[in-house]
Amino acid sequence: INPYEVLGVDPACEGKDIRRAYHKLCLKYHPDKNTGFRKEFDRVQVSYMVLSDSKKKARYDRTGVINLGSGADDAEAEDFDWTDYFRTQFDAISKEMIDKDREEYQGSAEEREDIKKELVALKGDMSKLFEVVIHLEFTIEQEKRVFEICQELIDEGEISDKSIPKWNTYVLKRDQNVKKMERKRCREEKAAEKVEKKRKETGE
Structure with a gap:
């Protein structure tokens, strides 16, 4: 996937723009809020994981390859636990949290x-x-x-x-x-x- 296209941001954008786009898409695709968009939600999580980390972002910009490991080791990236990561992100962004944030905003x-x-x-x-x-x-x-x-x-x-x-x-x-x-x-x-x-x- 192309994380810039998924989040709808420009490669030259700042971190706050990436966060804003990420939050907007989380609201749009969170399965607790809108059923049937789990795959889109997961794509958003991966894209944000890449673009919010300076090292992962730099490597993607240089190679076009998404490295989900914590370092530069490709083997580590291959061992990345997607299921656990998606489950963690899903649990972290609950409908209640979204509603509370909306109410305050x-x-x-x-x-x-x-x-x-x-x-x-x-x-x-x-x-x-x-x-x-x-x-x-x-x-x-x-x-x-x-x-x-x-x-x-x-x-x-x-x-x-x-x-x-x-x-x-x-x-x-x-x-x-x-x-x-x-x-x-x-x-x-x-x-x-x-x-x-x-x-x-x-x-x-």
């Missing part, structure tokens, strides 16, 4: 700053915020809450109109955008249900 100054930063990066396309801001998952209620935060940031001059050229378009077509995102959410839920049903039938 949403409505905080950190969330407000993240929304501000990402809205500017997206040039005002608020619909994409739900793909990049940690703990933000689209629902009609969440869209309303986030929209109010964005509007407040604009009204208070924390974001200039020139930096978010797509904002007015989002506002004008807000009803259509919300309906589109709701349809997408429903499709993803149904797809996840089908995957989980198949997993149970096959015993994977």
Whole structure:
């Protein structure tokens, strides 16, 4: 696997960006929260294990090879216990921990700053915020809450109109955008249900 592609980060990104991407994907794929995505969750764990360790990251950047050992010995990497590692990571990130972290994050100054930063990066396309801001998952209620935060940031001059050229378009077509995102959410839920049903039938 390509850990950069799995986490959706650039090779030149900083550690905090890697952690943020990792946390976002853990929320998206954790089996306790979204059934049917265990393989994706495991891929995220391996990718983060590589990119969060300076030595493993440097070796991957140099060779394109993922070394899961603690040193540079390939034999050690071959003996790496994947099952134990995945089980440890799965247990460490429980649904309760995710919910607690979300509760502390949403409505905080950190969330407000993240929304501000990402809205500017997206040039005002608020619909994409739900793909990049940690703990933000689209629902009609969440869209309303986030929209109010964005509007407040604009009204208070924390974001200039020139930096978010797509904002007015989002506002004008807000009803259509919300309906589109709701349809997408429903499709993803149904797809996840089908995957989980198949997993149970096959015993994977």
